[in-house]
Amino acid sequence: MNSAIPATIIEIKTACSQCNLRELCLPFGLDPREINQLDELVGSRRKIKRQQHLYRSGESFEAIYAIRAGSFKTDVILEDGRDQVTGFQMTGEVLGLDGISTEHHSCNAIALEDSEVCVIPFSRLEELSRQVESLQHQFHKIMSREIVRDHGVMMLLGSMRAEERLAAFLLNLSQRFTARGFSPSEFHLRMTRDEIGSYLGLKLETVSRAFSRFQEEGLVAVQQKHIRILDTPGLKRLLNHHTI
């Protein structure tokens, strides 16, 4: 039976035109004909096992990557060993934009679970986006969104206290899970307390204590990496009503 299915069908199954993430990803706003053009460009897919690098800081930049399945973290490491997680990425999000500026990657991208990415050769993407206006615009939006996100993280790191940071983090995850059709209130963290802490500029013990505090106050139910948000407005209140 299976051998009767032509190989091309399997190919189409993994194309942008058939991908259920297309509304979040590069194809957003493209018409069907344009998506087909994009399909031709997305050459290959790559599977990355948990804990393995998609790319490393210093490697030469050739392509950007759209996450098809799984999730990643990006981090920057200083000579003395200190490292900072700069982001967590999930399906439909794009990795590798940091590499455009110097033709070399400036951070590491590591899979948090077994994952798969679509490889988008950058020079070909530039070529096609010179022809397809909507692709060009969507790509610019994706880069700009990354800049806006980074400003949010700066705000978080520069002016918020520990519990506010964690609340903001959970609300952000909730919103991104929702956009992917998952529950807004119940999800599984793919990263450790240490990684969350690095991202939020806190130590893992502080993250753990903040989780415990949220649990005591009935804001969330925490069981290891399984999170249930019980009081979204309560978490939001934590963010805005900063009692000086």
Added chain:
Amino acid sequence: MNSAIPATIIEIKTACSQCNLRELCLPFGLDPREINQLDELVGSRRKIKRQQHLYRSGESFEAIYAIRAGSFKTDVILEDGRDQVTGFQMTGEVLGLDGISTEHHSCNAIALEDSEVCVIPFSRLEELSRQVESLQHQFHKIMSREIVRDHGVMMLLGSMRAEERLAAFLLNLSQRFTARGFSPSEFHLRMTRDEIGSYLGLKLETVSRAFSRFQEEGLVAVQQKHIRILDTPGLKRLLNHHTI
């Protein structure tokens, strides 16, 4: 005498092709013919007085801006009044990239001194960069550079101590002044201690104390906003040799 000069000459004087910042700015890598095309696109210039806004968070996005003279800060403000400076920009740098993602600006841009910017209507920039490959590529590099810079700030805010942050800040300024043909070791700060503190995630008193400490140790000579770097290697050492 002056009246004999045709008006067009004054126009040309302020065009990209004649601008001494072109190696830092959008025209970088373009050939003379392409720069002329860019000239036509850069419609107008705008003067912004000290302390005035170039744009505000929430305003609709129409154009990006290249700084021709002066300097700016960008900041994000929360409802409860807390604000975070997300960057300081100087000549040749581009402002407004945050607005592409939602068609609305997501931060404020405020002049630190009397300044002038070139207004670059964004839809026309996209149009021209579909025709001019080198412009497209340079624009992508500028956006990517902003992302890389933001990651550096995250590292700074998330994993460095107060004096390291200030050292990194001074070295960064020094390098940018150098790129503009100014002294690497002697310059005038355009921003207050409070603004530096907001950018670095510190209080103004902490910034002031760190300056005093650097002075005691002979790393810099500080007199209000006038800075003389006396020991660049010393500052760099402060960054890398993090004694745990």
Added chain:
DNA sequence: GGAGCCCTTTGATCCACATCAATACGATTA
């Protein structure tokens, strides 16, 4: 299915930076 290891939680103590407070400086204007 069990051994080992990593991850998480929780408590006790410490310290870097915040906060509070007062003074001093410099630029601007009268």
Added chain:
DNA sequence: TAATCGTATTGATGTGGATCAAAGGGCTCC
């Protein structure tokens, strides 16, 4: 030259989160 105001410095004290420490829990990989 004095008055005013925003900015900067410096000192005293407080505190949120870091650090140190130990025990418990749950994956992962044989």
